[in-house]
Amino acid sequence: MDFSTPPYVLAQTSVRRVMLQVLAALLPGIAAYVWLVGASIVLQLLIASLAALVGEALMLWVRGKPLTLFLSDGSALVTAWLIALAFPPLAPWWLVVVGTLCAIVVAKHLYGGLGQNPFNPAMIAFAVCIVSFPALMSQWPALGLKLSLAEQVQIIAGLAPRIDVMSGATPLDALKTGLKLGEGNVDVQTLLSSQEMFGNFAGRGWEWVSAGYLFGGLWLWQRRIVGWHAPLGFIAGLSLLAGALWVWNPQQFADPLFHLFSGGAMLGAFFIVTDPVSGCTTSRGKLIFGFSAGLTTYIIRVFGGYPDGVAFAVLLLNLCVPLIDMYTQPPIFGMKNER
Amino acid sequence: MLQQLFSFKGGVKPQTRKAPSVQSPIGQVPMPLRLYVPLHQSLGGAPNPLVQAGEQVLKGQVIGAADGWMSAAVHAPTSGTVLAVEQHVAAHPSGLPTLSVVIEPDGREQWIARTPLDHRSLAPERVRELLRDAGVVGLGGAVFPSHAKLTAARTVPVEHLVINGAECEPFMTCDDLLMRERAEEIVRGAAIFRDLLAARRVLIGIEDNKPEAVAAMQLAVRRLGEDHEVVAVPTRYPAGGAKQLIRVLTGKEVPASKRSTELGVQCFNVATAYTAYRALAHGEPVISRIVTLTGNVEQPRNWEVLLGTPMRDVVALGKPKADTSRYLMGGPMMGFEIGDLAAPVVKATNCIIAGSPNLFPPNPPEMPCIRCGACADVCPHELQPFELYWFARARNFGKTQEYHIFDCIECGCCSYVCPSHIPLVQYFRFAKSEIWSREKEKQAADAAKARFELRNARAEREQAEKAERLAKAAAARTSEKKVAPAQAETVTSAALPAAEAAPATDAEAVRKAKIAAAMERARAQRAAVLPRNTEQLTAEQKQEIAAIEARRLALLTSAAQPAGSPPEALTIPEHPTE
Numbered sequence: 001m002d003f004s005t006p007p008y009v010l011a012q013t014s015v016r017r018v019m020l021q022v023l024a025a026l027l028p029g030i031a032a033y034v035w036l037v038g039a040s041i042v043l044q045l046l047i048a049s050l051a052a053l054v055g056e057a058l059m060l061w062v063r064g065k066p067l068t069l070f071l072s073d074g075s076a077l078v079t080a081w082l083i084a085l086a087f088p089p090l091a092p093w094w095l096v097v098v099g100t101l102c103a104i105v106v107a108k109h110l111y112g113g114l115g116q117n118p119f120n121p122a123m124i125a126f127a128v129c130i131v132s133f134p135a136l137m138s139q140w141p142a143l144g145l146k147l148s149l150a151e152q153v154q155i156i157a158g159l160a161p162r163i164d165v166m167s168g169a170t171p172l173d174a175l176k177t178g179l180k181l182g183e184g185n186v187d188v189q190t191l192l193s194s195q196e197m198f199g200n201f202a203g204r205g206w207e208w209v210s211a212g213y214l215f216g217g218l219w220l221w222q223r224r225i226v227g228w229h230a231p232l233g234f235i236a237g238l239s240l241l242a243g244a245l246w247v248w249n250p251q252q253f254a255d256p257l258f259h260l261f262s263g264g265a266m267l268g269a270f271f272i273v274t275d276p277v278s279g280c281t282t283s284r285g286k287l288i289f290g291f292s293a294g295l296t297t298y299i300i301r302v303f304g305g306y307p308d309g310v311a312f313a314v315l316l317l318n319l320c321v322p323l324i325d326m327y328t329q330p331p332i333f334g335m336k337n338e339r
Numbered sequence: 340m341l342q343q344l345f346s347f348k349g350g351v352k353p354q355t356r357k358a359p360s361v362q363s364p365i366g367q368v369p370m371p372l373r374l375y376v377p378l379h380q381s382l383g384g385a386p387n388p389l390v391q392a393g394e395q396v397l398k399g400q401v402i403g404a405a406d407g408w409m410s411a412a413v414h415a416p417t418s419g420t421v422l423a424v425e426q427h428v429a430a431h432p433s434g435l436p437t438l439s440v441v442i443e444p445d446g447r448e449q450w451i452a453r454t455p456l457d458h459r460s461l462a463p464e465r466v467r468e469l470l471r472d473a474g475v476v477g478l479g480g481a482v483f484p485s486h487a488k489l490t491a492a493r494t495v496p497v498e499h500l501v502i503n504g505a506e507c508e509p510f511m512t513c514d515d516l517l518m519r520e521r522a523e524e525i526v527r528g529a530a531i532f533r534d535l536l537a538a539r540r541v542l543i544g545i546e547d548n549k550p551e552a553v554a555a556m557q558l559a560v561r562r563l564g565e566d567h568e569v570v571a572v573p574t575r576y577p578a579g580g581a582k583q584l585i586r587v588l589t590g591k592e593v594p595a596s597k598r599s600t601e602l603g604v605q606c607f608n609v610a611t612a613y614t615a616y617r618a619l620a621h622g623e624p625v626i627s628r629i630v631t632l633t634g635n636v637e638q639p640r641n642w643e644v645l646l647g648t649p650m651r652d653v654v655a656l657g658k659p660k661a662d663t664s665r666y667l668m669g670g671p672m673m674g675f676e677i678g679d680l681a682a683p684v685v686k687a688t689n690c691i692i693a694g695s696p697n698l699f700p701p702n703p704p705e706m707p708c709i710r711c712g713a714c715a716d717v718c719p720h721e722l723q724p725f726e727l728y729w730f731a732r733a734r735n736f737g738k739t740q741e742y743h744i745f746d747c748i749e750c751g752c753c754s755y756v757c758p759s760h761i762p763l764v765q766y767f768r769f770a771k772s773e774i775w776s777r778e779k780e781k782q783a784a785d786a787a788k789a790r791f792e793l794r795n796a797r798a799e800r801e802q803a804e805k806a807e808r809l810a811k812a813a814a815a816r817t818s819e820k821k822v823a824p825a826q827a828e829t830v831t832s833a834a835l836p837a838a839e840a841a842p843a844t845d846a847e848a849v850r851k852a853k854i855a856a857a858m859e860r861a862r863a864q865r866a867a868v869l870p871r872n873t874e875q876l877t878a879e880q881k882q883e884i885a886a887i888e889a890r891r892l893a894l895l896t897s898a899a900q901p902a903g904s905p906p907e908a909l910t911i912p913e914h915p916t917e
């Protein structure tokens with residue numbers, strides 16, 4: 001429909017504006033990330049962005065869609081940045097590229113492009129790569145590792161050996177392994193206070209990256225780009241289960257705060273479960289979606305085989321979206337008293 | 340003000356841009372050379388012309404009589420000569436012409452005899468009739484015949500009468516100025532409505548961006564000693580939607596499936612109240628209205644315009660700026676583009692906005708829906724517009740109804756906020772009109788099928804009876820033959836076929852009867868397919884069909900309702916600004 005129709009005035013908004021604000025909201029987290037691991041993360045962001053734009057352009061061309069309109073909508077960049085932030089910062093460049101292309105080409109465009117993908121593309125990228133390349137996806141830089149930018153570039157480019165610089169664990173992982181090795185004789189408090197990698201309330205340094213995401217997320221909420229339902233649901237789901245187990249057995253289970261600020265929890269709460277395309281659309285649905293994703297994340301990261309559970313939890317819940325939406329349709333104006 | 344306010348969900352706050360057109364008082368548009376008065380200016384039946392070319396008419400003379408109860412009369416706006424009764428371009432999104440009375444004013448402004456009446460001394464029935472014959476309709480833009488809204492539900496007393504002065508559409512100020520300048524008449528008109536409905540309380544809702552109007556109305560209420568309550572309501576589009584204003588003032592929510600009187604509430608626009616008062620107390624039918632002329636013009640202002648005045652004449656008064664590229668009738672949220680300025684001002688014309696590419700930039704390209712839910716957040720009827728959009732796009736109209744498409748008031752809030760710039764309202768109108776036309780087709784098909792089956796059954800029954808009769812006759816003949824004694828003994832090979840021929844004739848008769856029946860059936864079938872059956876209709880039936888056709892056509896060309904207006908049988912959505 002190309003004829004101009006009422007309303008003849010429109011709010012100042014566009015998909016691009018929305019996406020750019022999401023990108024802007026990621027900046028505080030990224031800043032903390034740079035402070036923690038160095039500029040390599042910026043490089044990863046660039047690699048992912050480039051791969052996403054190339055993949056997007058290619059698919060748009062194949063599908064015969066207008067290039068500039070869709071390339072400039074910013075949606076591919078959001079996917080790219082989430083991938084770069086979810087992947088280990090020193091992951092080889094091709095891994096990031098494979099993940100990003102997977103997200104853009106398969107998860108997004110093969111399902112119909114912008115607005116049509118039932119699964120969160122960034123989470124598909126994460127899931128595919130952690131299943132296909134589990135070793136590479138678990139190599140996180142050791143804490144306090146001071147590498148020059150050149151060294152980081154070399155590692156990412158695959159020109160320097162990887163093995164000796166990687167500790168291979170995130171704080172979540174370290175806690176899990178520590179508890180497992182301790183076979184019930186080591187308690188969480190001892191672990192957290194004895195190891196250098198744990199900070200004030202979660203992983204040292206990482207807690208501030210998470211805080212950065214929280215800050216950006218709150219800004220998005222204040223700008224009404226995201227609603228409160230999904231993030232709050234996620235945080236509630238994660239904290240509730242974590243809190244219950246922690247109260248029951250504080251020796252073997254970390255406190256909710258630790259879980260909220262570890263791994264991808266904050267990124268997930270404000271930037272993943274809030275993805276409008278693959279998430280629920282009704283208010284109650286968003287609450288249920290977020291809450292269940294939070295619960296599932298906890299179950300996977302504590303009892304499952306993977307260091308973190310956000311990706312699998314979100315993908316699992318993506319599957320349930322049509323059902324949740326169907327059963328949570330709100331009553332309309334004037335029909336609230338009718339069943 | 341102790342009035343407790345409620346709020347409705349959703350809504351948007353577009354720039355109001357009302358200030359330019361409230362600087363000057365209401366002006367009088369000079370008499371145009373010709374008036375083109377469309378006969379169909381309200382919802383419901385199209386009035387039939389009562390005048391012919393060459394006839395002299397007086398100011399206020401009925402030129403189109405109300406066609407049935409759901410209709411309203413149309414009057415000559417001034418005295419003069421009828422030049423023609425012909426099709427003339429109408430102010431309607433479709434741009435289709437409509438039957439109009441062309442009048443050449445004689446400049447004498449000679450009124451018909453006007454009889455001032457006191458509604459309290461008349462039977463309510465009579466008052467409603469008078470309003471219909473004075474052409475009083477909803478002047479908020481919906482042009483719903485007012486008298487048809489002035490009957491309380493049988494079992495529910497009317498608790499609240501809401502008088503709508505909210506005027507939430509950007510640019511529009513005609514109600515504002517009317518309230519500022521003619522508050523007393525509005526207050527008196529509201530009292531008429533109150534008396535007819537036996538309403539307990541009268542609530543006059545005005546958006547709080549019109550303090551002058553609020554003050555004027557309060558003053559008028561005080562001065563007349565009425566107990567209407569004038570309430571300033573928060574400015575948020577579409578606060579002036581009838582259902583939204585009812586919600587804000589009374590807390591009641593009227594669903595699409597109900598009339599507001601069923602919930603003990605009714606709502607009228609301030610301008611409607613004004614015309615009702617003029618009609619009864621002064622005997623003046625509706626022959627003019629206040630029109631806001633604003634937008635890309637040098638002199639934005641409100642004008643009192645005789646109905647039938649070509650828009651071009653009105654527009655010229657505002658001195659449109661050079662880059663004016665188009666004109667809208669109504670507000671920018673729910674209005675439509677006027678294709679031809681030769682179209683006349685009608686009862687639905689509340690506002691004419693000159694537009695420039697600057698003022699109304701072309702819509703940005705449509706992107707796919709990203710399911711962001713922004714549309715659902717602002718929908719005052721708490722619908723899920725994006726779901727409706729998906730289903731409308733997929734032509735899954737059953738689902739659109741499941742998701743309450745007929746509760747959509749086409750306010751445009753959803754389109755306004757959509758980051759993907761999807762013309763959602765267009766999709767909803769499309770879906771609605773598809774559903775209506777399918778409904779109509781289905782009704783027609785059902786009727787045809789029923790007719791066909793009836794004929795079929797009758798034909799079959801008749802043929803079966805005939806066959807039975809034939810069979811009986813044949814059987815009787817054979818038994819006669821069998822009884823015939825002599826030849827029976829001399830059975831030869833030659834006689835054998837004859838003997839066998841007897842039952843054969845029997846079978847033959849049945850077969851023939853069957854063929855005849857089949858042929859008759861086929862004929863009946865053909866008759867049902869071809870509209871031959873119209874030949875047997877009585878003159879009365881034929882007339883009725885013609886009337887229905889005319890109404891249908893008139894509805895299509897209705898000046899009142901945006902594209903895809905419902906046939907009368909279906910509920911007519913009330914216009915948000917009424």
Ligand code: SF4
Pocket residue numbers: 707708709710711712713714715724725728753756757758759760761763
């Ligand atoms: S506002 Fe537009 S993009 Fe967002 S859900 Fe509604 S229709 Fe889709």
Ligand code: SF4
Pocket residue numbers: 714717718719720721722724746747748749750751752753754763764767
């Ligand atoms: S146009 Fe219809 S769907 Fe859109 S906001 Fe208004 S009532 Fe809701």
